[in-house]
Amino acid sequence: MSSEYVLEAITITKRFPGVLANDSICLNVRKGEILGLIGENGAGKSTLLKILNGIYPYGSYEGNLMLEGKELKFSSPMDAMGEGIGYVPQETNVLQNFSVAENIYMSDLKLLREKGKKDDGSPFVDFKAIYGKTEQLLKHIKVNLDPRADVRKLSVGQQQMLMIARALATNPKVLILDEPTTSLSSSDVEGLFEVVRALKEKGTSVIFVTHKMDEIMELTDRATVLRDGKYICTFEKAQYDRKQIIAAMIGREISDLYPRRKNKPGEVVLRVENLTVAHPYIANTNLIENVSFSVRAGEVLGFGGMVGAGRSEVCMALYGMMPIKSGKIYMHGKEVHIRSSQNAVANGISMVSEDRKHYGLNFMWDIQKNIVISNLKAISKGFFVSRKKITERAAPYFETMHIKAPSLGTKVANLSGGNQQKVVIGRSLNTEPKVIILDEPTKGIDIGAKSEIYHLMNQLAEKGTAILMISSELPELLAMSDRLLVMAEGRVTGELPKEEAEEVRVMELATVTFKREKKQEGEGN
Numbered sequence: 001m002s003s004e005y006v007l008e009a010i011t012i013t014k015r016f017p018g019v020l021a022n023d024s025i026c027l028n029v030r031k032g033e034i035l036g037l038i039g040e041n042g043a044g045k046s047t048l049l050k051i052l053n054g055i056y057p058y059g060s061y062e063g064n065l066m067l068e069g070k071e072l073k074f075s076s077p078m079d080a081m082g083e084g085i086g087y088v089p090q091e092t093n094v095l096q097n098f099s100v101a102e103n104i105y106m107s108d109l110k111l112l113r114e115k116g117k118k119d120d121g122s123p124f125v126d127f128k129a130i131y132g133k134t135e136q137l138l139k140h141i142k143v144n145l146d147p148r149a150d151v152r153k154l155s156v157g158q159q160q161m162l163m164i165a166r167a168l169a170t171n172p173k174v175l176i177l178d179e180p181t182t183s184l185s186s187s188d189v190e191g192l193f194e195v196v197r198a199l200k201e202k203g204t205s206v207i208f209v210t211h212k213m214d215e216i217m218e219l220t221d222r223a224t225v226l227r228d229g230k231y232i233c234t235f236e237k238a239q240y241d242r243k244q245i246i247a248a249m250i251g252r253e254i255s256d257l258y259p260r261r262k263n264k265p266g267e268v269v270l271r272v273e274n275l276t277v278a279h280p281y282i283a284n285t286n287l288i289e290n291v292s293f294s295v296r297a298g299e300v301l302g303f304g305g306m307v308g309a310g311r312s313e314v315c316m317a318l319y320g321m322m323p324i325k326s327g328k329i330y331m332h333g334k335e336v337h338i339r340s341s342q343n344a345v346a347n348g349i350s351m352v353s354e355d356r357k358h359y360g361l362n363f364m365w366d367i368q369k370n371i372v373i374s375n376l377k378a379i380s381k382g383f384f385v386s387r388k389k390i391t392e393r394a395a396p397y398f399e400t401m402h403i404k405a406p407s408l409g410t411k412v413a414n415l416s417g418g419n420q421q422k423v424v425i426g427r428s429l430n431t432e433p434k435v436i437i438l439d440e441p442t443k444g445i446d447i448g449a450k451s452e453i454y455h456l457m458n459q460l461a462e463k464g465t466a467i468l469m470i471s472s473e474l475p476e477l478l479a480m481s482d483r484l485l486v487m488a489e490g491r492v493t494g495e496l497p498k499e500e501a502e503e504v505r506v507m508e509l510a511t512v513t514f515k516r517e518k519k520q521e522g523e524g525n
Contacts, residue, residue, distance in 0.1 A: 005066075006031040006205050006514050007052075007085075007298065012063035014047050014056065016414050018406040021047040022061070023229045029174060032203045034196060036210065036220035039249055040446040041418020042404040043209060044229040045209055046090075049176055052207075067173070085133060086172030088163050090209075090417060092178040092355075094151050099474040101127075101134035101147040104166045137297035141168055141195050142424050150425040153281055156354070157184045157307040164192065168199075176207045179417075181215065182443045182472075195217055211446045212473075213242055225249055257451055258479035260498040261458045266297035268333075269466040270288060270318075270349070271436045275327035277317050277490075280518035286325065288311045290488045295435065297464040300457065302471065302481030302501075303512045310490035311470045312354055315437045318468075319344045319351040331434070345374070348434035352425050352441055352471070368394035371426045378430070397426030402452055418445045425453070435466045442476065474503055488512045 005028040005367050014022040022044045030373055031033050039045050044264055050056045052065065054074030065072040095103050134147035145160050150161065160180065167175060175197075181189045196206055196219065208220055212318055225232040225248045232248050243483040263382040277288035279497045287387065288310050295301040303311040316322045318329065320340040329336050336347045344351070353360050353403075372379050394408055401422040405415060412420055421443070427435055438457070442450045457480060461467060469479040477484065484501045486494045486509035494509040 005029060006068055007419035008066040009048065009052065010064045012048060012051060012061060013248060019414060021229055025226065025231045027205060029388040031205055032200050034200055034206045034208055034220045036208050037214045038216060039226035041416040045226055046416060049178055049399060052176060053077050054066055054084060062349045062466055074137060081170055084173035086167035088167045088180055092159050094159050096152050097303060098151060100145050100149045100151060101130045102164055103151055104134055104169050105130050137169055138165060140166060140447050142191055155308040157188050160184055161188060172204065172447050174207065175203045177208045182333040194345050227251060246447055260459055261456055261461055263298050263462045265299035265471040266464060268294045269297050270295050271330040271498055273328045275317060276325045277313055277322055277323045286490060291492050293485050295466045295468060295485045297466055300461055300462045300467045300469055300480055302469050302477045302484045303487065303504050304477055304484050305487040306457055307472065308463045309487040312439055315351060315439055315468060315470065319349060319437060324424065345431050350431045350433035351426040351437040352428050352439060354439040363413040366402065366409045366411050367405060367423055369400060370412050370423050370431055371397050372425045375430045397429060401426050418449050421445055433465065439470045440472065474506060486510055499516055
């Protein structure tokens, strides 16, 4: 191994049944470098990261890993952590019933037991030591979290920052960040970048995986491109050219990322009046307060706001995933009562959740079963399900969504995150909805797949489907929406037609604060 590199992956090959995920891939990282790792969904990035992290143990792949001149033969993620490799996965993975501090140091048994024993000699948890060390760590890495906070009450973005803090607690030589900004607000992203740059200054190497070209251009020192399971090339900072990098990623140029839509919205399909949703954990507090809006046939209504503004909660309530405290919902002028996702689907509402891991997929099933399960009537007669109809029903969505897999019989667990997202969208479309809710539909999706989803949205709108779209990527939201509803602190702060929706105006509305009513004092954060 060259002394120039702290970590090297040499001709890594990894096979799954019917899939060659990594084909002789090479990757190298210099000390104190921020290396961008980019490629389309299905390019092999996640598989390579899991090899580097020990999730796929030595012997399950071909090739070699080297760290500071030493060959690595991990049997588990704990081995990788012990050798100095920290890993923050794309999917949120925290212990919901514990505090921030316990999440960070759960695996550090020495810290948990180091101060004091009971009379019988058995160890017990020293919470004072845990909270103290956590406070020092969070202050050092500039993460604004309370060590004693209940993780269940944290937003998705805060949970993401918690996972980063947990990885940094081990003082890694190489830190792997897999799509770390997908759930973060703009201020959280800035804070993360400060942390990453500080790590670089201290000599820590960072592998930064992202689909966002702006982040590659701004943060990284080099960028390695994978495509179809193979190493394509590495760009030095001085060679960065946005079009060339995108062309290397997808093998073609995309001239118009946000396609224009010519159709005109029709009649009102969905109308919501004074929707209020109670907080599930904090008494006398509402997550959503008197939210009203409407969306027309063939219209894309965008929801803008910061992380935690309440956008997802509004849509989850409309889909029956959160109980509605008060308010009314109308479909085509008729009041409907939605208490479950089955009620929502029956009334013509479908949803693509931000969290596909928990709400979108059955990972033990294949692609076609995941798609057709949303509409059993279309594939069954009485109590009997037709295998032929399952395939016939799923095949058009498989083709339309350009899902990269050997066949409809491929298990969803073997797909990349982006292709899993495509399956979720196909599953929602299979219900033939009048209103479809897209909550962060391009989260963790590469540029090529984003373009495909934007074209699909336009096709749906042209057919008269009403679309509610939540996105934390403001350029995407502004480009794809016909109107924009902006929220802050669980309330609507403004509604903007497309011609008035500018980034500055949206951010002004997204950062509005409200005074707390006296009855809510002492309710918590």
